[in-house]
Every structure is written in structure tokens, then in C-alpha cells.
Amino acid sequence: MQSLSSRERASNLNELANTTFDILVIGGGVTGMGVALDASARGYSVALVEKYDFASGTSSKSTKLVHGGIRYLPNFDFALVHEALVERGLLLQNAPFLVNPVAFVLPIYEGDMHPVGMPFTTPKGIGLNRLLDIGLWMYDGMAGRRNMSHHSHISREEVLRRAPTLNPEGLKEGFIYYDGQTNDVRLTMTLLKTAARYGAVTANYAEVTGFDKKGEHLTGAIVKDNIGGQQFTIHARHIINATGVFSEEVEALTGETPQIQVEPSKGVHLVLSREDIQIGDDAIVLPETEDKRILFLVPWESRVIYGTTDTGSGDLNHPTSSQDDIAYLLKYLNRYLTVHLTEDDIISTYAGYRPLVKPRQKGRSTAKLSRTHAVIESPSGLVTITGGKLTTYRRMAQDTMDLINRRDNVKPIHPTQSLPLQGSAAWPVAQHEIQRHGARLGLSNEIIKHLGGAYGSNANLIMDLIEQDTSLKEQLISDLPYIKAEVIYACRYEMAMKPSDILERRTSIVLEDRERGQGVVEEVARLMAREINWQATEQQDLTQTYRSRIQDQVVAEKR
Known part of the structure; x- marks a missing residue:
């Protein structure tokens, strides 16, 4: 396998400074890596730089799920759900060692009016379980032939057998449905190595600080090596901004008013002990919250990941879990489980920002914003890809490169639909x-x-x-x-x-x-x-x- 050592990084920096590339990708998260792989697989010469370490932002702060986004069904965001379910199936096909099916227990309680964050309800909640059943049939159906397994309606007894620490009071019945689980960082690293195999030249700790222009059109990016301190320029025919919540900042470096509007939404997760939660291999969807969030307890590695919040932004470079975030999560955990956990039981916490595409009208909750991605071209030629979610990274990259193909008057091809990621062969x-x-x-x-x-x-x-x-x-x-x-x-x-x-x-x-x-x-x-x-x-x-x-x-x- 190709070396990607500190020596290789030094060599890459030299190559970045002395070569004109077809594509320069700014951003070393899962989306940027996806673009670098797609571009190099289409035959383009590709450079990628990341100001910190690869996957150091949102791409290491997810709930570690490859999922269709069941919470978007009640919002009638069917296109997004279908896209994500298709991508879930493709990732399972192309990186089978990285994706594992996991069953989710969805309990139904007496008096629940907004399970799975449903924005609407029925009089006294009558018939909600039937609506959920229909929604889950749709979820299975949109996955098509790549569906992991069909959902099922289960009894109260079966819910408690699979999730014994759920509060039995008022529990009526439940459902089981299936989604995928991954390690978000390992996925990003696998994309890095696959892109390098196809010729992409990459460097972490390499920050874009400005742009070179010829007239009004971008011809390159000024980059600072945040380890060695030197500055150089990378020249490229096309420059792609895949920096997530930093998209507006990067676009502003062109000297133009940013066309993209990103509403960062902070998601906080708690990491807990499996023994404390007494959880098996099934994940648990907690019942409704006052703000209609959907909260997951997901067994992951040796621990349990619990989250997530959906609050406003702060320091984008250093997201932290506040006392309020932690109290919010513990409140619902202790409401719906028979165990009682305190801050002392938390192994760790982590926080990250989702790059939600901002609506034109102000004042909407970030919990209601769509995760649909947007590919936008600025007058300078900069192409920005933002929004979306971990699961749809490949489709986001494909849509971005389709735009570049059209620029170059080349018929788009989609090599990553069936491209095994590094480590997946046989x-x-x-x-x-x-x-x-x-x-x-x-x-x-x-x-x-x-x-x-x-x-x-x-x-x-x-x-x-x-x-x-x-x-x-x-x-x-x-x-x-x-x-x-x-x-x-x-x-x-x-x-x-x-x-x-x-x-x-x-x-x-x-x-x-x-x-x-x-x-x-x-x-x-x-x-x-x-x-x-x-x-x-x-x-x-x-x-x-x-x-x-x-x-x-x-x-x-x-x-």
C-alpha cells in the first residue's frame, strides 16, 4: 500500500507547490475526501489540503450511523431519505468491513404524541402506531433491493426483552427497524488511502489563507503549512470548497459576498458504559422530547453513544459540550430508563457542528432545517459543496464532479457507485x-x-x-x-x-x-x-x- 508518512507529506507539499492540478479540494473531512476520490477516479489530477488533521471537524463528531434519517420522514423529506438509503446500500457494498447493520428498538408509550420527532399528531394520539408502521414500510421500500432487513411490529414484552432498562410504565408496544453503523473517522481515512491510490496528492495541517486570481477568476490558493510554517501557492483549474461549516469563511476569502448560507447546528453526544445502560447489540430510540428531537442510544465499540442535541453555534474551531447540553441529555435518559445516571457516569462527551443549509426566512429552529446538500458556483469559479450528511458524502461528491464535468464539456461518469474502498477487496x-x-x-x-x-x-x-x-x-x-x-x-x-x-x-x-x-x-x-x-x-x-x-x-x- 502507498506510504502516507511524514516524509510523504513533505514530498506532497513540494509537489503541491510546483504542479498545476485539475482539481484542488479544500477540506479534509468525509465530503472533501469523497470529492478527491471521485475526481481522481474520473481521471483528474487532484490536490487536497486540510487546515487541521483529516476528519478533525464534523467528520469525527457524528452519531456514527449510516442511515436514511428516519426523522425526516415525518417532515415529508422523502427525496433526502431515499437518497440516503440508496447511499447506505452502496457504502455497505463498497466498504463492507466499515458498515454493520444494527437493529433499532422504537418503543411506543401511552400518551406519546410526537414519537420520532413527528411534527404533527392525531387527536389524543389515536392511530399514531399505524402511521409509524406505514412510515417504516416506506423506509424499507425506499431502500429497495439494498435494504438491510424489514422492520417489524413487536409486543411490549419483546421491547423489554431487547431493551430491559426501558421504563415499563405506560409502555404499550414497539417497532424494530434497521440502519447501518460505521466509524466516521475510519471511513474518512479509508477514503484518504483510496484517493491516494488513484493519485490524489494530500496534506493535513495545510491551511488556505487566500486565493490567486487572473482577472475575476480563481487560478490558485495560497496555503500555509501549519507545521513547518512555510507559505506557497497551489495552482488548479478548478477549486472546490468542501469545508462544511467553514464554507462561508472560505468563500469570503475570494473577496466576494458568500453565496452560501450555512446555519451551524451543534450536536452533543455522551459516551457511556454498556454495563451502566445494560444494553445489548440493539440501539434504542428514546420517546418524544419537548422540542421534538430524536435521541438515540447506540452500542458502539466497547461503549454506548447517546445523542444528539440540536442547538445554536459557538466557536466553530473548538466545539464543546456545555453543562446545559449534558443536563438536557441526562434529563431524557433518566426519564425513559430505569437506571439513574449522573455526570460521574459519563466516560466522555463530544460536540460537532452540522453544516445545515440556511433558509431565507429567519427564526427557524435548526432542528427543522433540511440536511439536503447544495452545490453552488460563485462568479470567481469557486465551487462550494455543503449541507448533506455523513451517509450522503458519495452522492455529494458525485454531484460536485458532475458540475466540473459539465464545465469541461465532458460526459459525466460515476465510477464511485461500484468502487471498492481500500481494504474491501474480497x-x-x-x-x-x-x-x-x-x-x-x-x-x-x-x-x-x-x-x-x-x-x-x-x-x-x-x-x-x-x-x-x-x-x-x-x-x-x-x-x-x-x-x-x-x-x-x-x-x-x-x-x-x-x-x-x-x-x-x-x-x-x-x-x-x-x-x-x-x-x-x-x-x-x-x-x-x-x-x-x-x-x-x-x-x-x-x-x-x-x-x-x-x-x-x-x-x-x-x-
Whole structure:
């Protein structure tokens, strides 16, 4: 597999400064990576830059679901739901190791008037279960032949068997429906490696600070290397702004009034223990909230993800979970479950901003805004893609590149509809080989399962590292499946440049560990130092920077 190390990054920066590309993509989240892959698969020469680390924004802050968006059915947003369900099926086909079907338990209580955030109701709630049944049949139907499994109507007893900590008082019946689950960051990293295989030249910590113009038309972007400090210009025929909630900021750098209007909406999640929730493999949809939100409890890795809120914006670069956000989520958790959890039971929290497309009329709640994406061309030639959701990243990229094809008078082709992502080839066979390889090395079944689910067939490269140095099979944290070899792999093949890149994105240690990685950051930095040739002082500074930022985040949660 192609190297994506710190040395490769330095080489890429040189190439970015000295080559004229067909396409420059600004933004290294899932949408930007999707565009880079689609463009390179269509035969374009592609550059991509990201001001922080890949997937450091919204693309690491989702509910980790690949779903149609059942909450949009009651809003009659059928086109969005259908699009997302089709994309869910394509992702399951093209990256089977990254997507797992999960059953959702949807309980129905006496007196519920707005289950799943329904914006309307019936007199005294009569017939709502029938409406939900019809809606779920539509949900299944819109997925077509790629549907994961059909929903079913279940009894009160079956609801409590699948979700034993649900409050039984007033519980009438329920439904089971199916959606997909993924690791959002691992998906972004997989897109990065697939795009690189097709020739895309990428760099993280490379920030666009301005643009070059010829007349009124953009010809390049001025970029600052946020690690080395140097500044250079990337020249490209087409420039694509895929920066999500920062779309307006980037568009403003052209000197024009931004055409795009983005309403950032903060989503907060709590990470909890499976034992505390007493949850199995099924997710739970909590009943109605006063503001008609839909709240999910989703088993994920060794933990449970619970969320999400839908509140206004703050510092877009540093989203934090406030005391109010946490109190809101705990209120509904303790209302509908028989367990009683407090802030002390929270393992971690995380917050991110959704780039919702803003309506022209003011004063609407962000919970009501559509997740439909928009591709907009500015007079300078800048193309902006924003809105959408994790599940529809591929379609967003396809629509963006269709516009570029039309600009170039080229008939659009859609290669990513059936393009296996890196690590997916012959997955059932590869899965058995990973199991055998891991067993030979003495790895636990938990670690083997984790490596296969995170890296696909590339897990064999991690095991090859262990064969060269058996100490690399040691776990970084005793109750989590992450091993030292993953640090080396991330430095060599995923352009990890700082300890935070490993602890927050290449792995999910910051979410799953009660210390949020502070107890293992020195060891991670030591392993990275050998790969990136850090001096001792640089290693210490990066370690302390990580600890300080985590401590600041914890303090912010108390406000």
C-alpha cells in the first residue's frame, strides 16, 4: 500500500507547490475526501489540503450511523431519505468491513404524541402506531433491493426483552427497524488511502489563507503549512470548497459576498458504559422530547453513544459540550430508563457542528432545517459543496464532479457507485485470513475483530509490523483493543503528525477511555517520535499540548 508518512507529506507539499492540478479540494473531512476520490477516479489530477488533521471537524463528531434519517420522514423529506438509503446500500457494498447493520428498538408509550420527532399528531394520539408502521414500510421500500432487513411490529414484552432498562410504565408496544453503523473517522481515512491510490496528492495541517486570481477568476490558493510554517501557492483549474461549516469563511476569502448560507447546528453526544445502560447489540430510540428531537442510544465499540442535541453555534474551531447540553441529555435518559445516571457516569462527551443549509426566512429552529446538500458556483469559479450528511458524502461528491464535468464539456461518469474502498477487496476471504493471521500471533479475538473492522484487509499490514517487533502487539490501554502497532501504522500509512491525531482520530481512545488518553499520551508520543524523528523537547511539547487541551475541554463541560 502507498506510504502516507511524514516524509510523504513533505514530498506532497513540494509537489503541491510546483504542479498545476485539475482539481484542488479544500477540506479534509468525509465530503472533501469523497470529492478527491471521485475526481481522481474520473481521471483528474487532484490536490487536497486540510487546515487541521483529516476528519478533525464534523467528520469525527457524528452519531456514527449510516442511515436514511428516519426523522425526516415525518417532515415529508422523502427525496433526502431515499437518497440516503440508496447511499447506505452502496457504502455497505463498497466498504463492507466499515458498515454493520444494527437493529433499532422504537418503543411506543401511552400518551406519546410526537414519537420520532413527528411534527404533527392525531387527536389524543389515536392511530399514531399505524402511521409509524406505514412510515417504516416506506423506509424499507425506499431502500429497495439494498435494504438491510424489514422492520417489524413487536409486543411490549419483546421491547423489554431487547431493551430491559426501558421504563415499563405506560409502555404499550414497539417497532424494530434497521440502519447501518460505521466509524466516521475510519471511513474518512479509508477514503484518504483510496484517493491516494488513484493519485490524489494530500496534506493535513495545510491551511488556505487566500486565493490567486487572473482577472475575476480563481487560478490558485495560497496555503500555509501549519507545521513547518512555510507559505506557497497551489495552482488548479478548478477549486472546490468542501469545508462544511467553514464554507462561508472560505468563500469570503475570494473577496466576494458568500453565496452560501450555512446555519451551524451543534450536536452533543455522551459516551457511556454498556454495563451502566445494560444494553445489548440493539440501539434504542428514546420517546418524544419537548422540542421534538430524536435521541438515540447506540452500542458502539466497547461503549454506548447517546445523542444528539440540536442547538445554536459557538466557536466553530473548538466545539464543546456545555453543562446545559449534558443536563438536557441526562434529563431524557433518566426519564425513559430505569437506571439513574449522573455526570460521574459519563466516560466522555463530544460536540460537532452540522453544516445545515440556511433558509431565507429567519427564526427557524435548526432542528427543522433540511440536511439536503447544495452545490453552488460563485462568479470567481469557486465551487462550494455543503449541507448533506455523513451517509450522503458519495452522492455529494458525485454531484460536485458532475458540475466540473459539465464545465469541461465532458460526459459525466460515476465510477464511485461500484468502487471498492481500500481494504474491501474480497472481504469475506480477507476476513478469514485476518482471523488466522491474528491467531498465529496470539492476538485476542477482540483485538482481531477490532483490526478487521477498522482497517479491512489492511489489518494484515499491522500484523506484519507485529511479526517484526512482537512488543507492538501490546495494548495501549488494558480494557480497550487498541495496540501499539496501530500507532506505527498511522504514522506510515495515514499521515498522523501529532499524538492527538492518533488518540482522537486514528483510534477512538479519546472517546472510550475515561482519562481521554491522558494516561497513554506519553507512550504514543514515544512511539511516534521514532517514526517522525522528533527531538525530545518536541515530543514533550506535543504531549503537554494534548494534556492541556483535554483538561480545557473537561473544564468547559462544567460551565
